[in-house]
Amino acid sequence: MAILFSSKTDDPEPWRAALAAHFEDLDFRVWPDDGGDPADVEFALVWAQKEGALKHYPNLRAIFSLGAGVEHILRDSDLPAGVPIVRLVDAQLTRDMTEYVLAWVLYYHRDHHRYRAQQAARQWRALPPVVAADRQVGILGLGELGRASASALAGLGFRVRGWSRTAKEIEGVACFDGAGGLGEFLDGVEILVCLLPLTPETRGIVDGALLAALPAGACFINAARGGHMVAADLVAALASGHIAGATLDVFEPEPLPAADPLWSHPGVNVTPHVASITYHKTAAAEIVEDIRRIRDGGRARHVVDPAKGY
Numbered sequence: 001m002a003i004l005f006s007s008k009t010d011d012p013e014p015w016r017a018a019l020a021a022h023f024e025d026l027d028f029r030v031w032p033d034d035g036g037d038p039a040d041v042e043f044a045l046v047w048a049q050k051e052g053a054l055k056h057y058p059n060l061r062a063i064f065s066l067g068a069g070v071e072h073i074l075r076d077s078d079l080p081a082g083v084p085i086v087r088l089v090d091a092q093l094t095r096d097m098t099e100y101v102l103a104w105v106l107y108y109h110r111d112h113h114r115y116r117a118q119q120a121a122r123q124w125r126a127l128p129p130v131v132a133a134d135r136q137v138g139i140l141g142l143g144e145l146g147r148a149s150a151s152a153l154a155g156l157g158f159r160v161r162g163w164s165r166t167a168k169e170i171e172g173v174a175c176f177d178g179a180g181g182l183g184e185f186l187d188g189v190e191i192l193v194c195l196l197p198l199t200p201e202t203r204g205i206v207d208g209a210l211l212a213a214l215p216a217g218a219c220f221i222n223a224a225r226g227g228h229m230v231a232a233d234l235v236a237a238l239a240s241g242h243i244a245g246a247t248l249d250v251f252e253p254e255p256l257p258a259a260d261p262l263w264s265h266p267g268v269n270v271t272p273h274v275a276s277i278t279y280h281k282t283a284a285a286e287i288v289e290d291i292r293r294i295r296d297g298g299r300a301r302h303v304v305d306p307a308k309g310y
């Protein structure tokens with residue numbers, strides 16, 4: 001069975017080994033030196049493929065994303081028609097994202113951003129504590145990742161609310177949906193976390209107006225995509241003091257250019273797109289399960305809707 005691997009950033013070798021453990025007849029081809037007959041290729045594992053590259057394989061049965069996001073596939077205007085695109089849903093990916101979100105929510109909840117500033121000024125001053133039950137956290141996006149983070153925060157006793165496209169019911173989480181529910185969702189959110197997919201509808205959603213709808217002193221964590229955030233608006237909101245701190249894992253472009261002022265902004269923590277890194281062993285097992293289903297005449301479990309963009 002021929003599988004194509006195409007990524008500028010991921011090392012193919014761990015994937016080759018992980019898939020070889022499942023398929024004795026594996027013919028693992030790495031783009032662009034993929035050798036052999038393109039007509040043999042049944043499946044593609046990709047991250048940001050070259051525009052039009054996948055059209056070269058006439059018998060492709062599914063395109064698997066190497067991550068949860070699929071905007072890096074859908075930005076290709078020359079995709080093969082009718083081939084399902086499958087996003088990654090993996091318990092390890094979800095656990096790692098939950099850890100990242102918990103770590104930074106706790107950082108802001110326990111005023112570490114303020115203590116960091118006090119340390120720089122050699123100031124010894126205890127700030128009045130706020131208990132978790134009085135802290136309002138909001139999650140933009142209640143999918144695989146957002147839901148897990150929201151539930152974990154609720155389990156720690158936070159007041160948690162979440163926002164999604166369609167209505168949800170999640171124990172311990174106040175759920176809001178649709179454009180009409182966004183204003184009510186934002187009202188009073190002191191720590192905002194973005195876990196949305198990047199689509200035409202969500203691009204630029206975290207702009208000046210959205211940040212202004214948060215209470216003064218709110219903090220922002222972006223673990224989704226750089227394109228969700230209007231960086232200039234965030235910098236302005238930090239400068240005015242309305243936003244007290246931001247943790248950013250994702251940027252446009254990536255890597256964040258060395259000259260970008262966000263690197264040295266005292267109110268910003270930068271991490272290099274590591275909130276949840278795909279772990280090839282568990283991710284490969286999920287992809288193998290879907291390949292088996294397709295070869296048995298079924299369909300993959302997490303096929304995206306190109307019209308929605310996720």
Ligand code: NDP
Pocket residue numbers: 067068069070097140141142143144145146163164165166167178179195196197198199201202223224225249250273274275276277310
């Ligand atoms: P899902 O597709 O499972 O969930 C997406 C959620 O966003 C859903 O709740 C969906 O609503 C909601 N949503 C989508 N569009 C809108 C909209 N227009 N208005 C309101 N809500 C909307 O995605 P995942 O949870 O698996 O992943 C989320 C994103 O996290 C990925 O797309 C990726 O960009 C990012 N990510 C970042 C990583 C990192 O290391 N920084 C690692 C992994 C992922 P509904 O439920 O109604 O459909």
Ligand code: OXD
Pocket residue numbers: 066067068069070276277278
């Ligand atoms: C993903 C990512 O989408 O790592 O999985 O960003």
